[in-house]
Amino acid sequence: MIRTDEIIIAGFGGQGVLSLGQMLAYAALMEGKETSWMPSYGPEMRGGTANCIVIISDKKISSPIISKFDSAIILNQPSLEKFEKAVKPGGFIFYEESTVLEPPTRKDIESFKVNAIEEANLMEKKQVANMIMLGAFLEVKQLLKSESILKALAKVLPERHHHLIPMNEAALSKGREIISKLHHSLV
């Protein structure tokens, strides 16, 4: 079956929203899939809003710019307000617990609350919150292998930061763990 995933990732500038998207795109490339990464660009700065659209597909991608998404990874309240309505019925929202105070209200989509910033602070590296979100997303969607993400990370991170890869790997696992615990408690 041909699978296509249309994903929006949105939050504040500086939260690693664009690099999270790039990791998805690189990992998709490594698994031989078609992919596109389209950032919002403009007079944006740290603290402003940033988002990117990532499409991963088994077939050639037509439009890299779309307005309806299968999944939304949301790292702040304004982004939830903007993109909750843009998720297709039956789609998924992954939102960061501490920055999204008013959770999604739609009943025709599945929402996952992820305490990424809290967990990142426990790991004493608040910058890996985006990796925790990514881990949670991958665990639910079963989209790409963690090993492809780690290979992608080596591409996205400048070489001087490569010593941070194990930390990011741990964060990715943490995100997956949060979801599997959730599933466990649901059972």
Place this chain on the structure above:
Amino acid sequence: MKENMEKEIRLMKGNEALAEAAIRAGMDAYFGYPITPQSEILEYLEEQSPKRNCVVLQTESELASINMIYGAAGAGARVMTSSSSPGISLMQEGISYIAAAELPCLLVNVVRGGPGLGTIQPSQGDYFQAVKGGGHGDYRLIVLAPATVQEMVDFVFEGFRLAEKYRNPALILADGALGQMMEKVELPAEGSLPKVVPAWATTGKTKDRERNVITTLHIQPEEMEAMNLRLEKKYAEMQCEVRYEEINTSDAEIILVAFGLSARISQKACDLAREKGIKAGIIRPMTLFPYPSNILAELAEKIDAFLVVEMNAGQMVEDVRLAVNGKVPVHFKGRKGGMIPTPEEILVEIEKIVIPKQVLQD
């Protein structure tokens, strides 16, 4: 030191892919001035040039860039400049001179919303400027319109090749989104575009040939007209270079005509229309000059309507209407000012055109 780059697959931003392609296509020199949304081209080239055997210079202005292009092309070098809309406007005098002097070069316009300083968001508002002149006088550019990051690469090679074949400036007309987005690209091996012998170059007269003169001044009208006739003949010969992509046109009742990013969004709209049982197809011009008028004229005999989709107030639609020549209605949907149409809003336009007709038939 020169690195030897083999064919490879990478995930790259459109701007960076274009810059890497220029080096691999054997570009000797680049002159440019930064402007969003294409500054990565200059940045990438600045970073690469020390190890990649090409001259890269950030000039003091766009006027300097285009005149350095004029000079380097006259010396027989394979040269490129890039900018975005307001910067390309500044270059128009030089572009007219280079076209008149019949020198090859590659120009890149990563278009943003205008007029004026406008916005840094993507637009297709420079279509008229690209295909109808821009600078003064009777001249044409070879205009290529990429729709993917892969074509940002491929059209660099094609642009240099065509520019040198016809001794004419070629222009890549992209937009801000294509410059900023990342996609998978296959980069050709370095050196895969053979160097031509620049017979026009003013590199010093040798005994075995006549003097080369590069000038755009022909003060005698008889001489100037002869020059105009020669250019006209050359532009007519370029017609054989027409390229376009045709998707789902064989059974189509409505055909969308769009270039660049608009074409990809339109393709998604066509897929949505097909899901609803509307037979929609696409013609995507890949060359904007020469323009694929013949295929549009042929299709006008078979279909009910055209819908032209552009990120401007309606520019290419005029060329579609010329080609269709009143045989069927040519509708238009445009977003302006850096706004990008969504597939859903294009679908609404398709339904507006097709559904009233279906109701009539019922």
